[in-house]
Amino acid sequence: MKYLLLTFIVSLLSACTTMEYLEEKQITNDLTYHHDLDNNDNFSPDNEWLVYDTRTDEGGIAASGRIEKVNISTGEKKIVYQLPNNQAWGPGAGAVSYSPVENAVVFIHGLMSVTEANPYQQWRRTGVIINTDQPGKPIFMDARDITAPYTKGALRGGTHRHEWSGDGQWIGYTYNDAVLKALEDSTGQKHNLRTIGVSKRIGAVKVEKDSKGDNVSGEWFSALVVKVTPEPKPGTDEISHAAGDSWVGTNGYKKPDGSPQIARAFIGSVIDKNGKKVDEVFIVDIPDDITKEGNSGQLAGTETAMPAPPEGTVQRRLTFTANTAQPGCVGIVRSAPDGQSLAFLAKDTRGILQIFTIDPYGKNLTQVTHHDSPVEGYVRWHPSGKSLFYVWNGSIVKCNTGSESFEKRFQLLTKPSVPSPTNLVISHDGKTIAFNRLIGNAKQIFTGKL
Structure with missing residues (x-):
């Protein structure tokens, strides 16, 4: 009986996985610091370079004083940006992403006014763009103005996890x-709520400098697009927190009339009818013109109110897991390139974390994976839109999204390892996957051919 059971398990594994693992190539080797991809968009437009930060375990992004890039063919490393005399408390530079259409990167940059007593913080940072052909010359993207009356097109805090749109004309962030x-x-009282904003390349926003150096002029126009409230009403679609966001589609999604709609999908925290916080998938439609004030408040904000979303912004809830036995969604919501399918993590009826997809209208909810243990995360789409990559059980996994049985749709790409690989990113041509592995005490970059 044991022999028959073992034979069955081996045959099942042979049917649903491949034992021909990716040939992994270690790209970085310096063991003195991390080469952190940070689950961002790290491939250059020509797919030849990967960009990363050099954060530390103790200091995080504040202690990362350098942005680097590495050539995936030769291993050549170049410094893209370096902060002189960066300290453990900042300013800090990290969480970097490449533009998909030009040789430019964007990353978190702490305020130059930081001190040990007033260090890098979530609300004390901005986005900086570097043209990689001109390293070391920072372009401050989002303006920052914390002196009332505030400036339209500027924000008043800190932006994070910046992501370029498919055409390179927008950057989204938390x-x-x-x-x-x-x-x-x-x-x-609770007022420090995380939300989501966007910046558009439509003109500079000049801000008057303050004595402390906390105000910053920016080259792009910025606006918050998601409305959050400290005390959401139970059983409603009001949210107190928004994160886990990404652009919907390379060029948005198709509206019923066939026209494109630019949008960001995200995880928003609602309060269910029993008073419990539940994270759900949301989408926000963003107007092409973000300079017009809506009727929900001032675009620049006030001393007691967050900057309000621009006119034409529409925020919609897509999932309603709060009404199920397994409430909650997690991770970063990732869109297929055509914008018609959004992938996220939620528990199945057994309570196991799986990948689900849903369309931008909240329809066609589909369970994609059917593992017997939780998906670890790092979900990414292949540029073809026909498969997803993620980490499960210590391995990188590829799963097709077709109608075949799950056993035929998924395959292991790497051998199981402890710790697991992290921070998956797929090249624009779909031929290469990159990821982090912890080697000793330093995160290193690996690649594999798909």
Whole structure:
């Protein structure tokens, strides 16, 4: 009986996985610092370079004073940007992403006014762009103005995990507000809420400098696009937190009339009818013109209110897991290139974390994976839109999204390892996967041919 059971397991594994693992190539080797891909868009437009930060375990991004790139064919490394005399408290430079259409990168840059007493914080940072053909010359993207009255097109806090749109004309990010953080500190009431913003390349925003150097002029126009509230009403679609966001499609998704709609998908925190916080998948449609104020408040914000979304912004809830036995969605919501399918993590009926997809209208909810143990995360789409990559059980896995049985759709690409590989990213041509592995005490970059 044991022999028959073993034979069955071996045959099942042979049917649903491949034992021909990817040939892994280690690209970086310096063991003195991390080469952190940070689950961003790290491939250059020509697929030849990967960009990363050099954060530390103790200091995180604040302690990363350098952005580098490495050639995946030769292993040549180049410094893209370096902060002189960076300290453990900042300014810091990290979480870097490449533009898909030009030789430019964008990353978090802490304020130059940092001190040990007033260090790098979520609400004390901005986005900086570097043309990689002109390394070391920072272009401050989002303007920052914390002096009332505030400036339209500027923000008042810190932007994070910047992501270029498919055409390179927009950058999306998560955001925390310094003005409302100060209000929270003075009142003891919750005001420091994470939300989502976008910047568009439509003109510079000039801000008057302050004595501390906390105000920054920017070259792009910025606006918050997701409305958050400290105390969402139970059983409604109001949210207190928004993150895990990404662009929907390379060029948006198709509206019913066939026209494209630019949007970002994200995870928003609602309160269910029993008063419990539940994370759900949302989408926000973004107007082409983000300079017009809507009726929900001032675009620049006030001393007691977050900057309001521009006119034409539409925020919609797509999932309703709060009404199920396994509530909650997690991770970064990742869109297929055509924008018609959004992938996210949620628990199946057995309570096991799996990949699901849903369309931008909240329809066609589909369970993609059917593993017997939780998917670890790092979900990415292949540029063809026909398969997903992720980490499960210590391995990188590829799973097709067709109608065949799950056993025929998924395959292991790497041998199981402890710790697991992390920070998957797929090249624009779909031929290469890159990821981090911890070697000793340093994250190194590996690649494999798909």
